[in-house]
Amino acid sequence: xxxxxxxxxxxxxxxxxxxxxxxxxxxxxxxxxxxxxxxxxxxxxxxxxxxxxxxxxxxxxxxxxxxxxxxxxxxxxxxxxxxxxxxxxxxxxxxxxxxxxxxxxxxxxxxxxxxxxxxxxxxxxxxxxxxxxxxxxxxxxxxxxxxxxxxxxxxxxxxxxxxxxxxxxxxxxxxxxxxxxxxxxxxxxxxxxxxxxxxxxxxxxxxxxxxxxxxxxxxxxxxxxxxxxxxxxxxxxxxxxxxxxxxxxxxxxxxxxxxxxxxxxxxxxxxxxxxxxxxxxxxxxxxxxxxxxxxxxxxxxxxxxxxxxxxxxxxxxxxxxxxxxxxxxxxxxxxxxxxxxxxxxxxxxxxxxxxxxxxxxxxxxxxxxxxxxxxxxxxxxxxxxxxxxxxxxxxxxxxxxxxxxxxxxxxxxxxxxxxxxxxxxxxxxxxxxxxxxxxxxxxxxxxxxxxxxxxxxxxxxxxxxxxxxxxxxxxxxxxxxxxxxxxxxxxxxxxxxxxxxxxxxxxxxxxxxxxxxxxxxxxxxxxxxxxxxxxxxxxxxxxxxxxxxxxxxxxxxxxxxxxxxxxxxxxxxxxxxxxxxxxxxxxxxxxxxxxxxxxxxxxxxxxxxxxxxxxxxxxxxxxxxxxxxxxxxxxxxxxxxxxxxxxxxxxxxxxxxxxxxxxxxxxxxxxxxxxxxxxxxxxxxxxxxxxxxxxxxxxxxxxxxxxxxxxxxxxxxxxxxxxxxxxxxxxxxxxxxxxxxxxxxxxxxxxxxxxxxxxxxxxxxxxxxxxxxxxxxxxxxxxxxxxxxxxxxxxxxxxxxxxxx
Numbered sequence: 001x002x003x004x005x006x007x008x009x010x011x012x013x014x015x016x017x018x019x020x021x022x023x024x025x026x027x028x029x030x031x032x033x034x035x036x037x038x039x040x041x042x043x044x045x046x047x048x049x050x051x052x053x054x055x056x057x058x059x060x061x062x063x064x065x066x067x068x069x070x071x072x073x074x075x076x077x078x079x080x081x082x083x084x085x086x087x088x089x090x091x092x093x094x095x096x097x098x099x100x101x102x103x104x105x106x107x108x109x110x111x112x113x114x115x116x117x118x119x120x121x122x123x124x125x126x127x128x129x130x131x132x133x134x135x136x137x138x139x140x141x142x143x144x145x146x147x148x149x150x151x152x153x154x155x156x157x158x159x160x161x162x163x164x165x166x167x168x169x170x171x172x173x174x175x176x177x178x179x180x181x182x183x184x185x186x187x188x189x190x191x192x193x194x195x196x197x198x199x200x201x202x203x204x205x206x207x208x209x210x211x212x213x214x215x216x217x218x219x220x221x222x223x224x225x226x227x228x229x230x231x232x233x234x235x236x237x238x239x240x241x242x243x244x245x246x247x248x249x250x251x252x253x254x255x256x257x258x259x260x261x262x263x264x265x266x267x268x269x270x271x272x273x274x275x276x277x278x279x280x281x282x283x284x285x286x287x288x289x290x291x292x293x294x295x296x297x298x299x300x301x302x303x304x305x306x307x308x309x310x311x312x313x314x315x316x317x318x319x320x321x322x323x324x325x326x327x328x329x330x331x332x333x334x335x336x337x338x339x340x341x342x343x344x345x346x347x348x349x350x351x352x353x354x355x356x357x358x359x360x361x362x363x364x365x366x367x368x369x370x371x372x373x374x375x376x377x378x379x380x381x382x383x384x385x386x387x388x389x390x391x392x393x394x395x396x397x398x399x400x401x402x403x404x405x406x407x408x409x410x411x412x413x414x415x416x417x418x419x420x421x422x423x424x425x426x427x428x429x430x431x432x433x434x435x436x437x438x439x440x441x442x443x444x445x446x447x448x449x450x451x452x453x454x455x456x457x458x459x460x461x462x463x464x465x466x467x468x469x470x471x472x473x474x475x476x477x478x479x480x481x482x483x484x485x486x487x488x489x490x491x492x493x494x495x496x497x498x499x500x501x502x503x504x505x506x507x508x509x510x511x512x513x514x515x516x517x518x519x520x521x522x523x524x525x526x527x528x529x530x531x532x533x534x535x536x537x538x539x540x541x542x543x544x545x546x547x548x549x550x551x552x553x554x555x556x557x558x559x560x561x562x563x564x565x566x567x568x569x570x571x572x573x574x575x576x577x578x579x580x581x582x583x584x585x586x587x588x589x590x591x592x593x594x595x596x597x598x599x600x601x602x603x604x605x606x607x608x609x610x611x612x613x614x615x616x617x618x619x620x621x622x623x624x625x626x627x628x629x630x631x632x633x634x635x636x637x638x639x640x641x642x643x644x645x646x647x648x649x650x651x652x653x654x655x656x657x658x659x660x661x662x663x664x665x666x667x668x669x670x671x672x673x674x675x676x677x678x679x680x681x682x683x684x685x686x687x688x689x690x691x692x693x694x695x696x697x698x699x700x701x702x703x704x705x706x707x708x709x710x711x712x713x714x715x716x717x718x719x720x721x722x723x724x725x726x727x728x729x730x731x732x733x734x735x736x737x738x739x740x741x742x743x744x745x746x747x748x749x750x751x752x753x754x755x756x757x758x759x760x761x762x763x764x765x766x767x768x769x770x771x772x773x774x775x776x777x778x779x780x781x782x783x784x785x786x787x788x789x790x791x792x793x794x795x796x797x798x799x800x801x802x803x804x805x
Contacts, residue, residue, distance in 0.1 A: 021086050023068060024059040025093035027052050029077070036097055038125065039074040042371040048314050049368050053248070060314075071371055072097060073424065074122075078492075079431075099553040116607055116653055116670065117142030118158040120599070121221060123495070123548070126195075126242075127366075127376050127420045128230060129435045129485045130223060131497045132546025132558045134595045134611055138220040144708055144717035144754045146767035147214045148259035148267040148288075148800050152176060154752055154767075155214060157704045157719055159222055160609070160649035161676035163697055163726075165779045167790035169263065170290050170299050172327055172356075174211040175779075179225075179593075179615050180645040180680050180698040181236050183779075185209065188566070189236035190227065194243055194307075194321065196362050196380035200412050201443040202232065204477045204507060205569050209386050210325050210358040213303055215257060215269045216284045218244040225593030225615070226562040229483055229499040229544045230435070233565035235591065235617065243307060243321075246280035247273045254805040261798035264291030264298075278311045293793040294332045295347045301327035315368040323360040328353065328458060331388075334781055334788020336396050336740045344775045344791040348397070351405055352390030353458040354785060359383045372424040381415040387460040388784045389452050395738045396788035404463055407452030408784075416441035416479075433487040441479040448472050473511030473532075480504040497546035497560075505567055506537040538588070540565065550601065558611075559596040565589070568621070583638025591617045597649075606654040617643040622696060622730045623742070623782065624687055640730045641685030643695045647678030657709075668710035676702040682730060690730050699726040699747075713758040722749045728780045740788040741780050748776035765800040769793070 023043075027036040035056030042049045043060055050058045065086050070093065072080045077097040084093050119137045121130035136159050140147060145154035150171025152164045165175035165183045177183030185207035191199050199208045219242040223231070227238035247253045252274040259267035271284035283306040291298050302325065309319035333349030362380040369375070388408045391400045420437040450469040453459045462468045485499035512531045544562030551557065566589040597611025622640040650673075657669030680695035706719035727733070729742040736743035751771040757764045773795035781790050 020062045020064060021088075021090045022059055022061045023063055023070075023084065023086060023091050023093070024057065025070075025095060027056045027058065027072065027074075027095045027097060030096040030098050033096075036074060036077065038122065039072055039077075039097070040368075040371075041095075042071040042073065044069055049371065050314050070095065073371060116158075116672075118607065118653070120609070121223065123487065124422070124433050127374065127422055127435070129433065129487060129497060129499075131487050131495050132548040132560050133226040134224040134558070134560075134597060134609075134613075136222045138222075140214050140217050140220070144715045144756045146752075146754060146769060146798055147765075148257070148269070148798060149261070149265065150174070150211060150214050151752075151767070151769065153721055153750065154719060154754070155220075157706065157721070158651055158653070158672060158674055160611075160651045160674050161647070161678065161702055163699065163702065163723070166792040167777075167779050167781075167785070168297070168299075168329070169265070169293055169793040169796065170288060170301065170329075171211065171214075172299060172301055172329060173209060176239075177697055178236065179613065179647070179678070180617070180643060180695045182697055186236075186239060187569075188234055189239040190232040190234045192231070192238065192240040193323070193360070194362065194364070195240060196360075196378050196418070197414075197416065197441075198241075198323075198358075198360060198382070200382075200384065200386065200410070201414060201445055201475075201477070201569075202416075202441055203479055203505060203567050203569075204443050204445055204475050205410075205412075206234070209356045209384075210323070210360075212241045212243065212305075212323075213269060213284070213286045215286070216243055216271060216305060217241050224595060224613075225564055226544060226546060226560045226595065228542060228562050228564050228593075229485060229501045230437070232481075233501070233503060233542065233567075235564045235566055235589070235593065235615070243305065244271070244273070244282055246275055246282045246307070246309065248275050248280070250274050251276050255802065256805075257800055257802045259798060259800040261290075262796035263293050263793075264289070265796075265798065266290070267800075280309045280311070282307045292330075292332070293796070294345050294791065296330050296332040296350045296352070297347070299327060299329035301325070317366045319364045319366075321362050321364075323358065325358040326356065328355050329785075330354075330458075331390060331785040333390070333392070334396050334740060334786030334790055336738065336788060337736045337743065339397060340775075340777065340789050340791060344777070345794070349391060349400065351400060351402075351456045352392070352785070353388075353460075355385075355387040355389075355458065355460060357385050374422045375420070377417065377419045379415075379417045382412055384412045386410050386412075389458065389460055390784070392783070392787060394787070396740050396786075397738070402454055404451040404454055406449070407460065407462060408447070408449045409460065411446045412444070414441070414443045427488065430489045430491075432489065434484070435486070436484045437482070439479070439481040439483075441481075443475075443477045443479070445475040446473075447475065467514070469514065471511065471513040473509055473513075475507070475509055477505070477507040479506075493550050495548045497548070499544045499546070499562070501542045502539070503542065503565070504537075504539040506535070507567065508536075509534040536568075554600055555598060556601040557598045559594075561592060561594045563590075563592045565591075566621075583636060585638070586621065587619050587639055589617065589619045589621055589639075591615065605658055606652075608650075608652040610648070610650040610652075612648050613646065615643075615645040617645065617695075620695075624690070624729060624731050640682065640687060640690060642683045643680065644683050645678065645680040645695055645698060647676060649676045650674070666712045668708070668715075670708040670710075672706055672708075674704040678702070685730070687730070693730060693732045694727055696727045696729055699723040715756045717754045719752045720749070721752075723747060723778075736780065736789065741782045741786065743780060745778065745780065746776070748774060748778075750774055750776070761804050763800075763802040763804075765802070767798045768795070769798070770795045 039052045070082045121135040123131040161178045163177045175183045181188035187207045191208045199206045221240040223238040231238045255271045257269040267288045269286045273282040286303040288301040304324045307321040331352035332347035365377045418439040423434045449471045483501040514529045542563040546560035549557045594614040599609035619639045620643045653672035680698040701724040703722040708717040724747045733742045734744045754767040779790045
């Protein structure tokens with residue numbers, strides 16, 4: 001009897017163990033059967049959940065026999081509940097979601113959605129709220145563009161109104177602005193990678209010397225000025241690089257890319273990814289080098305990245321990622337207007353160098369308590385330096401006299417943490433979504449400027465003399481922020497999203513600066529040193545409101561108003577530049593931005609967004625030209641006044657071949673048009689001759705248009721870019737003079753073409769940039785890598801071979 005009982009128990013136990021099954025399924029839209037990506041699926045009481053992939057698929061494993069209830073949560077769709085039963089085998093379910101505005105008698109559309117490579121953020125996505133905000137998402141893998149050089153003109157072509165500086169062909173730095181914001185190293189955007197800051201100092205020095213290789217980026221998220229409440233106070237908004245995710249269904253996947261191109265360009269990129277049990281990983285290494293379009297433009301670049309995630313359960317993930325980047329670039333210097341007209345490829349600087357090293361560790365923790373409550377935490381740090389060395393007199397055409405070079409060394413040690421809590425709840429019969437969060441940031445920069453060696457090499461050491469150090473400053477700063485936004489749905493068509501952000505900022509400048517007097521022969525006759533300690537603590541509250549109205553399932557009418565703020569940087573507080581002085585009474589910039597537009601949503605085959613904006617910019621910081629007591633032409637950096645920038649930004653794209661022949665999925669013909677018409681003016685200024693002037697960095701017309709043709713795995717694209725005249729300073733100077741740091745940036749038009757072919761495990765890519773070999777420039781640099789005009793690259797061809805194993 002005992003033996004029988006034991007045998008029965010073992011048999012029952014074995015049967016129970018073997019009766020573990022999986023419950024999988026696909027989530028689609030009801031109106032066109034397209035996959036719903038990023039939809040959260042909750043099982044029974046919500047303790048287990050998962051998210052649909054790009055094909056709309058999901059899976060729960062290790063489930064015993066029984067009845068299960070699936071709940072969906074997708075911001076743009078009505079919630080759904082589906083009951084199913086597991087009885088001795090795996091179970092598959094198909095869930096069809098209804099748009100918030102969709103009616104059951106709506107005509108069903110079965111066309112395949114086009115791969116534009118460009119979309120926008122959903123109302124709630126990745127622990128962020130974007131309802132009523134102007135947002136764009138770029139998917140690099142779907143573009144036919146020159147990814148190996150990070151060609152910003154092609155990658156960001158569909159983002160309306162962006163002003164892009166192009167002065168080096170290797171894609172080492174990204175410099176984009178918009179709506180009159182200075183594009184310099186994207187310093188007017190809050191630039192992030194995987195949700196954490198990557199700029200030198202988010203408050204004290206918000207310039208991004210590191211740009212992720214686009215070959216490793218899964219999505220680029222851009223949210224305009226309304227992002228100030230969630231991500232920081234910058235006028236430009238958010239620019240977030242979301243790196244590629246680990247492959248979920250393979251233990252190991254290898255991608256190798258080899259690129260060659262004009263001007264000695266070579267790029268090697270290799271990545272590995274996979275999932276082993278509860279552990280997933282993604283890592284890449286990139287080596288890039290080139291000689292540049294102009295002489296004295298050689299560069300070498302190394303970038304490595306690793307992301308390791310451990311899934312404790314379907315609701316809890318802990319991850320760590322690390323980025324390491326370094327590059328050394330020779331700087332050819334700037335040109336005067338006359339030199340550019342004579343030969344834009346010339347260079348009279350061979351001793352100028354720039355070196356950057358960026359190390360960024362980050363820890364991220366994500367947890368879903370249940371169907372309605374989520375939490376994440378990001379802890380991040382930056383340990384970096386940027387060294388610049390060179391001969392940079394105010395007279396750009398001056399021949400290098402082989403004297404001591406100007407050397408600036410900046411070391412950065414930053415760390416911070418940001419936590420977010422997202423709650424879905426109901427107000428009566430209506431849904432609501434609340435996001436609250438907090439952030440602590442500690443920034444520290446040590447900046448030293450002085451005399452470097454007389455050699456030609458990249459020697460970043462100061463000379464050993466008493467007068468070697470011209471300035472030595474420490475810039476510590478602290479930032480504490482609290483923020484909240486809440487989506488309130490009013491019926492099925494209208495949502496209102498109020499938001500608020502509290503900021504405490506404390507900045508310090510502690511150090512000394514020296515003054516050196518020389519005789520006519522250049523000998524030092526007097527040197528003085530002045531100690532300085534400046535502190536600035538302030539706290540303030542920003543508010544904003546977003547509204548979204550969806551009259552039909554395909555349209556979203558949106559609007560928002562948000563306050564913005566930008567603190568003065570440590571380079572505004574003190575830096576020695578032979579052609580520039582700083583106003584000691586410099587104040588922070590303040591203002592607000594307004595967006596009002598209409599865009600397509602949940603559409604197939606076409607996509608559009610047309611919006612008007614208004615940006616009020618108080619205490620705008622800029623530069624004006626003046627003459628000093630010795631009749632030298634200098635620039636004063638200070639608060640220019642109140643700038644008002646308004647305009648129309650429009651983008652439209654459609655697959656005309658699929659619209660004409662929907663039964664042929666192998667054929668595609670996409671046309672896109674992106675145009676921004678902008679008016680800008682200085683409404684008020686205490687500086688003579690500025691009121692009524694056009695704001696710098698604002699072309700009245702910013703046009704990008706193109707076509708992409710595809711047949712099966714062969715794709716080709718052509719792009720046309722045009723920007724009208726723009727000024728580089730508030731006085732609207734047209735002539736550059738001896739320094740060429742201010743003056744007109746003339747209108748230019750550029751054409752690019754790219755080709756891509758996929759077969760088996762291989763992909764071939766080719767790009768021909770600047771087809772007409774147009775001589776143009778987008779930037780007049782005030783310091784490094786100038787000063788003066790920095791010409792953009794002429795015609796170049798690039799080829800890439802990719803293999804996936």
